[in-house]
Amino acid sequence: MTAVLRILVLSTFVVLLNETIMVNAIPRLMHEFEVTATAAGWLSTAFMLTMAVVIPVTGWFLQRVSTRTAFSLAMALFLVGTALAAAAPAFPVLLAARVIQASGTAVMLPLVMTTLMTLVPEQDRGRVMGNVTLVISVAPALGPAVSGVLLQLGSWRLLFLVVLPIAAAMAAFGLRKLVNIGEPRVSPIxxxxxxxxxxxxxxxxxxxxxxxxxxxxxxxxxxxxxxxxxxxxxxxxxxxxxxxxxxxxxLLDLRPLTFRHFSVALSLICLSFMALMGAFILLPMYLQDVRGLTSLQTGLLLMPGGLTMGLLGPQVGRLYDRIGAPRLVVPGAVVIALCLALFGFVGEQTSPWLVLALHVALSAGLAFVLTPVFTSGLSVLPPHLYAHGSAILGSLQQVAAAAGTALVVSVMSGRAAAAAAAGGASATGALAVGVRWGFGVGAALGGLAVLVALLVRTPQLPATSRTGDEDRMAADETARNASVSQVS
Missing domain, CATH: 1.20.58 (Methane Monooxygenase Hydroxylase; Chain G, domain 1)
Incomplete structure (x- = not known):
């Protein structure tokens, strides 16, 4: 069991790292392919949007194929997309490669969750879920830092050439060690x-x-x-x-939305990702094009934030078990909103050390929000709705991140163009104005997230009357058991 989950979690980390690995390369790609910031931003937006479209289908797909088949398809798509991106001669080819990459990532995420729920005993699911959620959040956060280091070493194609052999090794190791979990079932689509x-x-x-x-x-x-x-x-x-x-x-059962705690958790996750993904896009642009930092300096400056999130993850998981979600998510959401608001005041002379401090605090706030909300939101669902709840969270999380990225970059571009057209600002000054407006949008979204965080309550878990195998059988047949009890 441990080997299977380790393979899937490590593979998920590798594929999710590519969700944000392009953000540091956007300024360079804009010059090389002669595209606008809005167009270049689609390299991240298209990745997240593809995942949002594909993830609902994977719930049906994973019922029809074995674990090894699903893993093989996910890694094959990711490897093909990565190889195509490394050799892309034009921007449309690079964009298509990102879509193929995202298709493989979209299969991998629900595969991990489904396998976890099948293998891990109920009393250990919270701890293991926290580790998986940590991977889901840390990998995208480290993407800008990794890309900054690689871009300093050479071409943007290194972003894919370095990942390609690592992903290939994970695929080969996984196919050698992975075993099938459960039995495939035929169902219409x-x-x-x-x-x-x-x-x-x-x-x-x-x-x-x-x-x-x-x-x-x-x-x-x-x-x-x-x-x-x-x-x-x-x-x-x-x-x-x-x-x-x-x-x-x-295709996607929407009954999880009838559970109040799940709906609140979903709203908070969506608002947080809309705000944060926009910030992750803006920071490299600001640091390189306004402050004049190199790709390496940008990557090193953003790396402590990702490491902070990783180090806090296990501690947040233990705190969640002790004090519950409300006492964690409200302070976390306040920190996120405050940091984004302070980012809205950055300019051409802002110290990079201040940016570093704000980014670390922002990452800490993210750690205090995502893991508790994700785990507690799913915990209120009955077992037969767990897979659909995971699909809803995964799909709308990606849509929210894509929408937040598109919205923030569009506002940034529009306001920068307006400042340049007014004639009172240099090109760097106009971009700084646009960046401040973009962070302002993120701060407004963060403020809404604080209001939603105030609605989070300690969830009432579904009642169980048995343990062990009997408990799992009862969970799968809740309606039938209720009817029998009424007759009795």
Whole structure:
């Protein structure tokens, strides 16, 4: 059991590291491929959006294939995408490679969660879930630091050439050691749901990326119309899932949303990721293009934040077991909002040491929010809804991160262009203005996260009346046992 989980968790760390590994390379890619900041930002946005579209499908997919087959597909997609990105001759090819990478990552995440729930005894799930959640949060946080170091050593293609052999070694080791967990089950798939999810989430994030951009008025399709169309399609997707719940197996069961604590946790996670992913995009731009730091200096400056999150993870997990989620997430959310607000005052003369301190504090706040909220949000669900709850959290977390990135970068670009057009600021000064506006948006989102954090309560766990194998059997047949009890 330990070997299987270790393989999956390490592989997940490698693939998730690539979610944010491009953010430090954006300034260089903008010059090399002659694209705008908004277009270059899609290298991260497309990655997160692809995961949001694919993750709901993996719930159906993992029921139909073995563990080894799912692992093989995930790593094969990631390796193909990584190799294609390393050799990309043009920006569209690089963007397509990121989508392929993200498809493999989207399979890996629910595979880890499903295997964990199958192998780990109930009394140990909280501790193990905390470690998995730590990997999910630390890997993206370390991406900018790793990319900064590699970019100092050579071309941006090193970001993929270094990862490629590591991922290949993990794939080979996993295929040699991994064993199948559970039995595949045949179930139908609802293709209209897949179409609605892809079109809805795609239009929504694309519309958000165009809102606030300097050329929004000349766009072929009005960004506001695109955003509203995406929202309508996402609404139709949700309506179809509700309809399928009454007559057939939905692609994504939405009944976890009827649990108040789960819905509050979901809202807090989404708002946090919208604010934080935007900040992770803005910081490398600010440090390199406004403060004039090198890629190596930027990477080293951002690395302590990721390490702080990793070191705090086990401590936060133990505190969660002792005092619960509310006493952790409220202070954490306040720290996040305060740091983002202070980032909104950075300028051309701001000390990098102040940026370092704020980034470490921001990372600490993130550690105090994500692990407790993720674990407690899922803990209120009955076992038969756990997989769907994980899919909802994973999908909307990625959509929120993509939307936050697109929104913050668009506002930054629009305000920088407006400052430059006014004629009163240099190119560096105009970018500094845009960065401050971008952090201002993040601070506003962080303020909303604080309000939602105040709604977090200690969850009431589903009642159980048995232990061991009998308890697991009862969890799988809750409705039948309730009926028997009533008859008795």
């Amino acid at each position: 609802d293709w209209p749901s897949i179409l609605l999810a892809a079109l809805g989430f795609g239009a929504l994030v694309y519309g958000l990326s165009e809102l606030g951009a300097g050329d929004a008025a000349t766009a072929p399709v009005p960004p506001l119309a695109t955003t509203l169309s995406g929202a309508v399609l996402v609404g139709l997707f949700a309506w179809r899932q509700l309809s399928l719940q009454r007559s057939a197996a939905p």
